[in-house]
Structure formats: C-alpha cells, structure tokens
Amino acid sequence: MTQGLTKFPAKDDVVYVVDDDEAMRDSLSWLLQSNGYKVSCHESGERFLQALSATDPSTVACALIDIRMPHMTGMELQNVLHEKGFTFPVSFITGHGEISMAVEAIKNGAIDFIQKPFKEHILQELVEKMLSIARNEKQRAEDLKAIQSKFKTLTPREEDVLEKIAIGRTNKEIGADLDISVKTVEAHRANIMDKLAVNRPAKLLQMTLKYQEAKAQGLI
Structure with missing residues (x-):
C-alpha cells in the first residue's frame, strides 16, 4: 500500500x-x-x-x-x-x-x-x-419522495386530466374524453401545474413520466 x-x-x-x-x-x-x-x-x-x-x-x-x-x-x-x-x-x-x-x-x-x-x-x-x-x-430517493408528496395533493379529477395529458391528448380531446368543457380542462391543467410547481408543459410531462416510472418500479 x-x-x-x-x-x-x-x-x-x-x-x-x-x-x-x-x-x-x-x-x-x-x-x-x-x-x-x-x-x-x-x-x-x-x-x-x-x-x-x-x-x-x-x-x-x-x-x-x-x-x-x-x-x-x-x-x-x-x-x-x-x-x-x-x-x-x-x-x-x-x-x-x-x-x-x-x-x-x-x-x-x-x-x-x-x-x-x-x-x-x-x-x-x-x-x-x-x-x-x-x-x-x-x-434520488429524496427527490422521488418530494415528487410523491406533490402528486398526493391532486384531486381525483386532476389525476384523470393529468393521465390524459401524459399520453398526449389535447385539451379538446381531454374534454371530450372526460365529458367536461375545454375551459374546465384548462383550469384543471393550471391547478395541476401550480400544485406540482412546474411552469412549462415539458416540465409537467417530464415529472409525470418520472413519477409513473417510479411507481411502476415500486420505488414509491
């Protein structure tokens, strides 16, 4: 040595x-x-x-x-x-x-x-x-825990909207899928972005995919 x-x-x-x-x-x-x-x-x-x-x-x-x-x-x-x-x-x-x-x-x-x-x-x-x-x-574990805590603040309807956003549906398509108006979709989208503390659609999608992947892997 x-x-x-x-x-x-x-x-x-x-x-x-x-x-x-x-x-x-x-x-x-x-x-x-x-x-x-x-x-x-x-x-x-x-x-x-x-x-x-x-x-x-x-x-x-x-x-x-x-x-x-x-x-x-x-x-x-x-x-x-x-x-x-x-x-x-x-x-x-x-x-x-x-x-x-x-x-x-x-x-x-x-x-x-x-x-x-x-x-x-x-x-x-x-x-x-x-x-x-x-x-x-x-x-990484601490980051995932912080993300999880943010997602837990979403209402069931906001989760529905976010699920549609994550697969690339437009506001109009989401409205038709969930039988709500486009303005309601926009309001939900705004609330989701506020609760998840993101300011751009790309960031929202990135965080959502990260969260979904962690859940699928049993990390959270």
Whole structure:
C-alpha cells in the first residue's frame, strides 16, 4: 500500500467491513478510519445482519465483504441483503482463485472487487465509487419522495386530466374524453401545474413520466 486516501467522506457516511479474518478487519478499519472514514466491522454475515436491523436505513453506506467466509459466504450474504431490501453498494474482498466467484457476484449486483493483497489507492477508488453511488441513490430517493408528496395533493379529477395529458391528448380531446368543457380542462391543467410547481408543459410531462416510472418500479 503506497498511496494515501485523499478524499474525505461526509462525517455520517459509513463503510461496513464484513470479514471473518480479524487481522484483515483491523487492517481495513485502521486504514479507513485514519483517512476520515466511519467504519463498522463485523466478523460474520449473521452478525452484520443483526447489526443492520438496528441501523438507520437512510444512512449513506457501502460494504466491503469477504467473499469466502464460514457459515454464510459473501455471496450468500449478498443475496440476503437483496431479499431484505438493503440497497447500499457492495463490493467483495477476494483471494487468489476466487475471481470467478467475484465476477458472478458482480452479475448479481456487486459494484466491484479487490483482490488480496490490494493497494491503498485501489481501495480508495472503490470506496469513493461506492459512497458516490450511495449518495446519488439517497438524493434520488429524496427527490422521488418530494415528487410523491406533490402528486398526493391532486384531486381525483386532476389525476384523470393529468393521465390524459401524459399520453398526449389535447385539451379538446381531454374534454371530450372526460365529458367536461375545454375551459374546465384548462383550469384543471393550471391547478395541476401550480400544485406540482412546474411552469412549462415539458416540465409537467417530464415529472409525470418520472413519477409513473417510479411507481411502476415500486420505488414509491
């Protein structure tokens, strides 16, 4: 390990380390903490899952997991994390001969892997990459929550009108579809744009499609 970590994380960001090797846990903990990272170490997948049950799920975090551990392997832990809805980025620590396992883990959603012995700058790049992904995902979730709160202010009739707007119907067509006057459609459209805090039709359509996509994906 030759190069120091140069970028300091936000004070509340957490790097989880899951490894049954105490010396490896101590080494990673010392290295990461000495460079400003908040580290939480765990000796097994089972202990890690127990600890996660008492943590704030909104915390920006990532995990470095040993791919070969007794009882619950790293890949088994990855699967359980998915099943329980934990979405923080995960990467694996691998030894010689475990690369094929790491590649399989990446196919299952892992960000990357580092092979023992690893260089400090490689660890830096990987941890920063994962935390950046986690921060972006948290911001995305907050943005979707804010959008959702705005859409909840719409009346059922405004939702009907907006659904027609989203598929490209004109005011006249919407009026005919819903058996209301064009002026009423225009009034509903104005109220919708006001409630959603948009000032252009393109912005309205963009926000609506984003909201519909998030709902379809079960994100909100």
